[in-house]
Amino acid sequence: MVTTRGFIGRQRSSRDPRLPPGQYDAGKDWPVLHAEATPSIDTANWTFTIDGLVDTPTSWTWDEIHALEPDRYEGAIHCVTTWSKFGMTFDGVSIDTLLEITGVRDEAAYVMARSHTGYTTNLPIEDVVDGRAWVVWDVNGAPLDDIHGGPARLLVPHLYFWKSAKWVSGLKFMAEDEQGFWERNGYHDHGDPWLEQRYQGD
């Protein structure tokens, strides 16, 4: 057998430029992580609400949110526990589309995302606008499983995945930052994977 050591060595040591520092490619696996028991949420009772410092607080039913302009994210997701996945396709609605309906007051600077289970996570407003965040219900062409946050989850793929609240129920716009569940338990308030903002103080 003939091998070209130099070539193989280079391949082994080269890092995928899409991988943020300290992350590995999970390949086909999609690990499941959450703190609470997996709920089973009937789309007949499902709602998503935007409230707080907006002009017109609004709730959408399952049918109402599906009637809005659809949008898609194609790309990577990055979990703070060091796995990343590439080539994910999520379908849903952009937060921008929802904010066109509610408006946002000038004083709003932060957002608290909440779940039907009581889970919360905080974000600066900049991270949920301009095509950076979605409410999604399909992944890779199929409905999101319960274990991955179905019937719908928040998707904020440029931040660590704990910001992508599963079973999302709403966003509250706020003037001051407040910590969510994992942030109170030591995770970073922002969570940029390219800056390795994993824990408070990073």
Ligand SMILES: Nc1nc2c(c(=O)[nH]1)N[C@H]1C(S)=C(S)[C@@H](COP(=O)(O)O)O[C@H]1N2
């Ligand atoms: N409601 C809820 N959403 C959550 C969490 C949680 O504990 N509860 N964990 C977060 C964390 S830490 C991660 S890594 C991702 C995991 O999503 P997955 O199980 O679909 O991979 O969900 C995030 N969203």
Ligand SMILES: [Mo]
């Ligand atoms: Mo996580």
